[in-house]
Amino acid sequence: MxxxxxxxxxxxxxxxxxxxxxxxxxxxxxxxxxxxxxxxxxxxxxxxxxxxxxxxxxxxxxxxxxxxxxxxxxxxxxxxxxxxxxxxxxxxxxxxxxxxxxxxxxxxxxxxxxxxxxxxxxxxxxxxxxxxxxxxxxxxxxxxxxxxxxxxxxxxxxxxxxxxxxKASSNVFTMFNNADITFRPVTDEKGKEEPLTQGRYTAYMQSPDRRVRRETFANLYQGYAGFKNTLAALYEANAKKTAFYAKMRNYGSSLEAALDDSEIPVAVYDSLIDSVHGHMEPMYRYMRLRKKVLGVEELHMYDVYVPMVQEVDMKVSFERAKEIVKEGLAPLGKRYQALLQEGFDSRWIDIYENENKRTGAYSWGAYGTHPYVLLNYQESLNDVFTLAHEMGHALHSWHSDQEQDYIYAGYRIFVAEVASTCNEALLIRHMIENSRDKQEKAYLINYFLEQFRTTLYRQTMFAEFEKVTHEIVDEGGTLNAETLCGIYLDLNKKYYGTDVVSDEEIQYEWSRIPHFYRAFYVYQYATGFSAAIAISSRILAGEEGALEGYFEFLKGGSSKSPIELLRLAGVDMAGKEPVEDALEVFEEYVGKLEKILAGGQREI
Incomplete structure (x- = not known):
């Protein structure tokens, strides 16, 4: 590297x-x-x-x-x-x-x-x-x-x-996480010592070499563990700030205050957690399958990101990534594809990692100019989907800006992840459907299941962590490193089940999540993913008015409430159906992967 x-x-x-x-x-x-x-x-x-x-x-x-x-x-x-x-x-x-x-x-x-x-x-x-x-x-x-x-x-x-x-706690964490924290290097598959950075962490965790994954996992979390008390103080300060503003504005809780801006009832948040709790068995079943396919006596947290189908080479150049994204999003029509191409050709995107560059990826921009996308592209399949995801955000903004006056152009947080995850859902289904190689198909289904695990299950786990910890502060309690680590470790065990070893290091994961400094944001990844599965299913099925309704949603900005906007696209998030249906799709694809892998990975 x-x-x-x-x-x-x-x-x-x-x-x-x-x-x-x-x-x-x-x-x-x-x-x-x-x-x-x-x-x-x-x-x-x-x-x-x-x-x-x-x-x-x-x-x-x-x-x-x-x-x-x-x-x-x-x-x-x-x-x-x-x-x-x-x-x-x-x-x-x-x-x-x-x-x-x-x-x-x-x-x-x-x-x-x-x-x-x-x-x-x-x-x-x-x-x-x-x-x-x-x-x-x-x-x-x-x-x-x-x-x-x-x-x-x-x-x-x-x-x-x-x-x-x-903003102090958020600003301090941002500078710490992006500019100050350093990690011990990792020895790669060839025995060469390489730097461990935020941008490279995911790539290392997908390495077929278990030693590389274990070393990466340990080195990253040892870095955060060394600052656990400082990071706990920052987290508590942010939670206290959230509670203070909620109380000052006469809300019953921090959660109620955070959801009210988007006109979302607290029941929607609680329903998400309850629905996922009711569908834990498919997740445990998926982990059992992973343990069996990887052939390990114990499945550890550093084993949950590596693809189960090892032999498929899915390293993708950025040029090829752009082609794949356009092919996968063809159901959205020629005009949408032309806008994608305009973004690719007109330097909307900051593509590769560089020294001191902000980690992760996002889409942003200002009204009156085109949107922008920040990436840290590493040529993995995940990066291809990140491109599709962030361009979904960008073109959501583009449509809203074109249709709405500035005062209504910005869409609310609740719908912010719908267009991006709809793009991902369309792309993965296209790739699975068009794969003629069983091994590649298994790899892609595995990837699709990972989207459910990381977006629907894991983000709901994050949401439950926020709910529990903010309730402690709302009720006058205090948070420290021991409390936060204990809560997080217990939730990790609940969400991954007994077939996964919840390694000691995973208790520090809460300390590296930037979104926690925007309280009660992450649950919308899960609800947005559920809505995206529903919308993409309608579009792919060719349901009458599905595509037109979706573009009306994209153009809506904040001209209606988020619940009303999603109804334009044929999805009612006020009910349990979208989340329940998405979880059933997850279970269906676990079954498909079990069937393909039944004869053993090498016989696919």
Whole structure:
């Protein structure tokens, strides 16, 4: 494995075109200055909303324009930082936009309380009088829906100004996880010592050499274990912050507060966990099959990522990955494929790992410009699906931005993973269906089952961990490394069953999950995956209106509630059916893999 390159050594064509956001640093700085002026001016509407509908309209227009400009400078500064987290100039620029965000939040903190202070009959009169206010009807309705959780003007201002302090635990963890933590190197299959990085961890864990996997697993978690008390303090601080805001806003729990923004009932969260608990046996059955096929006396946690079908060579160049993704997403139509190609050709994507680059993958962007995708491509099959996944996010954003005004273009977290996982579901089914080699088919089914394990089961386990730990803090309890490790280890045993050895190191896994610093986010991977299985099944079955309904969903942004938007695509997440159906698909494919592997791996 080659030495990790420095940022300046990466080919331009392999990097994202940040110049499409800002052609020069000077233009970025000018917009930061313009934004600072808008922030300073925004309080001019304070106390004036009763003057007439024109003042309300002007305030909402300025609010929208200010936030749109902030999004552009914030995205640019942070994406530039993410391509090299060790760059001091980029750190400074990103920090300056954080300051602008806090100032903006403080400057607009009076807005919602003043809108809520308008008599509803006067607001209705304003909307009749000024037709241009109709654009903001849902925005205003949402404000009134959350009236019980909106504080007086002074309290809102204080909460807004405390925003910079509230981000401390997340910011510290991000810098620690991306720039500071180091791990002992790994000796690869050929006996060569190689660096262990966040980006290379998954590739090592898929190695056919069990010693490499065991060493990688031990070295990574020993790295985190050395900071367990610090990381526990960060986790608890973040949970306390979440509880504080929930209590201040008159919610019954941190979970209720987190879900309310997307209009999701707590029952949906609890139903997900209950449904998965009711389908643990297929997971245990899958682990028993893995243990049998790998031929090990004990199945350890470092054995659960390696493909069960070893001989299939699925190393994929990025050029080939783009072709595979386009082929797999053909059911979405020629226009969708043309948009994929535009993204590939126009440098929407930052492709390869480099020194100090942010780990993982994401799609992001600013309204008015094309979306961007960050990857750390390592030529594995998983990376191919990551490409399809992140381009699903990107084209969801593209459709929403094209159809919606800025105020409704951003979609809510609950639906954020649907388009991305729908792409993955379409791609894997295409590959399984078109495989003519039994061994390759077994490999792909194994991969599909891994998506269920890691997305539906594992993310639900994460969600249950968050529920348990945040409830402790909500009730006035405390969290430390021992408590967090104990809770996590018990859950790992529950979700993997007695046929898997829950190694001591796995108790530290909670300490390396970035999404935990965005409380109660991860459950939506599981619900989104379930919705994606349902939508992709409808599209592949050629159900009447399935494709049209799906594109209406993609265009919806936040113009409707997430539950209503998914109903456009024919999926009702208010019920148990999508999750239950997805778990049944998992069980079905476990059976298919058992059948293919029944004669032994070498006889496939």
């Amino acid at each position: 080659a030495k990790t390159r420095k940022r300046e050594e990466v080919k331009k064509e392999d990097t994202w075109a940040l110049e499409d956001l800002y052609a020069s640093e000077q233009l970025f700085e000018e917009d930061c200055g313009r934004l600072a002026g808008m922030i300073e001016e925004f309080p001019k509407y304070k106390g004036r909303l009763k003057e007439g509908s024109g003042v309300l309209l002007e305030m909402l227009e300025d609010y929208s324009g200010m936030n749109k400009l902030f999004e552009k400078v914030y995205v640019y500064a942070n994406q530039r930082l993410h391509q090299d987290m060790g760059n001091a100039a980029s750190q400074k620029s990103a920090a300056s936009t954080e300051v602008l965000m806090d100032k903006m939040n403080a400057a607009e903190s009076y807005m919602v309380p003043e809108i809520l202070g308008l008599p509803e009959e006067l607001l209705a009169e304003y909307c009749r009088e000024e037709r241009r206010l109709e654009k903001y009807r849902r925005f205003l309705d949402e404000i009134f829906r959350q009236k019980p959780h909106t504080l007086d003007e002074r309290s809102e201002e204080i909460l807004a100004k405390a925003g910079e302090l509230a």
